[in-house]
Amino acid sequence: QAQLVESGGGFVQAGASLRLSCVTSGRAFISAYRAWCRQSLMNYRVCVAAIGTTTGTDYDGTFAKGRFTISRDDNKSATYLDMNNLKPEDTAVYYCAARLGHSLNRLDGIWTDWGQGTQVTVSS
Numbered sequence: 547q548a549q550l551v552e553s554g555g556g557f558v559q560a561g562a563s564l565r566l567s568c569v570t571s572g573r574a575f576i577s578a579y580r581a582w583c584r585q586s587l588m589n590y591r592v593c594v595a596a597i598g599t600t601t602g603t604d605y606d607g608t609f610a611k612g613r614f615t616i617s618r619d620d621n622k623s624a625t626y627l628d629m630n631n632l633k634p635e636d637t638a639v640y641y642c643a644a645r646l647g648h649s650l651n652r653l654d655g656i657w658t659d660w661g662q663g664t665q666v667t668v669s670s
Contacts, residue, residue, distance in 0.1 A: 551642075556665075556666065556667070634670050
């Protein structure tokens, strides 16, 4: 069982940048897959970026890959999401997730451990 704690959210203007951080504890999840997922007020929770055990990544679309970058530092048990050129439609609660299973597309799978989330609000 993993414990995940997110930080770095905030209230920003469109076009700004943010770095979200997730610190993970639990030895079983040191090399687990990681993801950043988000949920807006009216939408279901969807994952926008995932990273594997060898830093290979997958994104939910070209828009996310162009503006968002997921990375990890296992020496610090940390996962990051760098978000650039933020848009109002990016407003959501962002969650860090982890799982032990592997998949060809890292976004395909059941994420079993979740943080409490951090709020990102982007104004026009």
